[in-house]
Amino acid sequence: xxxxxxxxxxxxxxxxxxxxxxxxxxxxxxxxxxxxxxxxxxxxxxxxxxxxxxxxxxxxxxxxxxxxxxxxxxxxxxxxxxxxxxxxxxxxxxxxxxxxxxxxxxxxxxxxxxxxxxxxxxxxxxxxxxxxxxxxxxxxxxxxxxxxxxxxxxxxxxxxxxxxxxxxxxxxxxxxxxxxxxxxxxxxxxxxxxxxxxxxxxxxxxxxxxxxxxxxxxxxxxxxxxxxxxxxxxxxxxxxxxxxxxxxxxxxxxxxxxxxxxxxxxxxxxxxxxxxxxxxxxxxxxxxxxxxxxxxxxxxxxxxxxxxxxxxxxxxxxxxxxxxxxxxxxxxxxxxxxxxxxxxxxxxxxxxxxxxxxxxxxxxxxxxxxxxxxxxxxxxxxxxxxxxx
Numbered sequence: 001x002x003x004x005x006x007x008x009x010x011x012x013x014x015x016x017x018x019x020x021x022x023x024x025x026x027x028x029x030x031x032x033x034x035x036x037x038x039x040x041x042x043x044x045x046x047x048x049x050x051x052x053x054x055x056x057x058x059x060x061x062x063x064x065x066x067x068x069x070x071x072x073x074x075x076x077x078x079x080x081x082x083x084x085x086x087x088x089x090x091x092x093x094x095x096x097x098x099x100x101x102x103x104x105x106x107x108x109x110x111x112x113x114x115x116x117x118x119x120x121x122x123x124x125x126x127x128x129x130x131x132x133x134x135x136x137x138x139x140x141x142x143x144x145x146x147x148x149x150x151x152x153x154x155x156x157x158x159x160x161x162x163x164x165x166x167x168x169x170x171x172x173x174x175x176x177x178x179x180x181x182x183x184x185x186x187x188x189x190x191x192x193x194x195x196x197x198x199x200x201x202x203x204x205x206x207x208x209x210x211x212x213x214x215x216x217x218x219x220x221x222x223x224x225x226x227x228x229x230x231x232x233x234x235x236x237x238x239x240x241x242x243x244x245x246x247x248x249x250x251x252x253x254x255x256x257x258x259x260x261x262x263x264x265x266x267x268x269x270x271x272x273x274x275x276x277x278x279x280x281x282x283x284x285x286x287x288x289x290x291x292x293x294x295x296x297x298x299x300x301x302x303x304x305x306x307x308x309x310x311x312x313x314x315x316x317x318x319x320x321x322x323x324x325x326x327x328x329x330x331x332x333x334x335x336x337x338x339x340x341x342x343x344x345x346x347x348x349x350x351x352x353x354x355x356x357x358x359x360x361x362x363x364x365x366x367x368x369x370x371x372x373x374x375x376x377x378x379x380x381x382x383x384x385x386x387x388x389x
Contacts (some may be wrong), residue, residue, distance in 0.1 A: 049333070062381045068348060069374045074249075091383070108137075114153070116156060119131075127177070164200045173226070182235070198263065224240075228360070240293070242361065246307040276322065291361060309379055310376050315333035
């Protein structure tokens with residue numbers, strides 16, 4: 001009786017088929033009926049599972065969000081905030097092949113002549129990762145246009161060659177750099193096959209993770225920077241910032257998406273990525289969002305989109321790539337996306353619940369938005385589309 005009620009509610013068309021099959025057998029069950037019921041029994045077991053979203057709806061939301069933000073914020077620049085927006089736009093283009101996304105990125109990059117932000121000062125500037133996220137966008141445009149226009153990556157290559165030549169490996173004192181800076185080294189390796197880029201990348205990663213002690217083995221999360229290592233939330237837990245860990249999680253996903261699985265550094269990145277995924281799965285909110293303070297939801301209790309967007313991106317990509325178990329993690333990614341789409345995304349394209357620029361957990365509001373938050377929304381949507389392939 002319970003099973004039939006489930007069919008009435010969720011699968012009425014199959015129940016009708018079952019009844020017709022029974023009638024054809026003069027009221028006696030047939031092998032076909034048994035087969036129908038067995039198949040539907042499996043489906044009924046999945047009732048309540050988070051479903052994949054409509055592909056057209058996700059694409060439309062991403063287009064509307066990117067257009068809305070570009071049209072309404074005239075304060076465009078080449079720094080990390082806008083570069084994150086266009087990183088999301090290029091990931092959206094990769095997922096959808098929608099020409100508008102590529103056109104948006106090309107128009108932005110052309111404004112800055114496909115040059116790393118604050119170049120050439122960036123070459124000698126310590127902790128300049130925020131300024132060279134634009135190079136990652138340039139490399140993706142280069143790839144998307146068939147690798148025919150060297151202008152897209154010429155300056156980025158010149159800059160990275162100078163970075164590789166520098167002896168310093170302690171530039172990344174803040175965890176955001178794992179997204180701002182690290183992936184471009186893998187992107188450029190993908191173009192040139194020059195292993196020196198990967199060596200430098202790993203040295204920077206290892207200095208932050210090990211030498212600076214910014215990885216918490218006990219918590220499987222990253223501290224925002226070394227000043228947070230001994231800070232505690234009101235509930236006594238460590239202060240682990242959602243957006244900071246989002247930068248790390250999404251950055252690791254970007255690296256792993258390009259780095260060959262056979263490469264000597266692959267395992268180190270994968271280990272951290274998988275450990276973070278397991279921890280993040282356990283602390284996701286019932287509404288799909290992660291709170292700004294990951295281990296103390298009451299410290300900043302409102303939904304928060306910037307961290308959530310990158311966690312969804314990483315989770316969904318991890319499932320699509322096979323690194324994360326689909327049966328465990330797909331529902332986590334989709335639950336996060338549904339939260340973003342239903343609560344943060346507005347019909348006019350505004351993406352809200354975005355914590356403003358800062359260096360730790362803070363509250364935000366339903367209409368607070370930013371260029372980088374929209375980019376993170378696009379990152380999430382593009383990876384969710386990858387679950388359908």
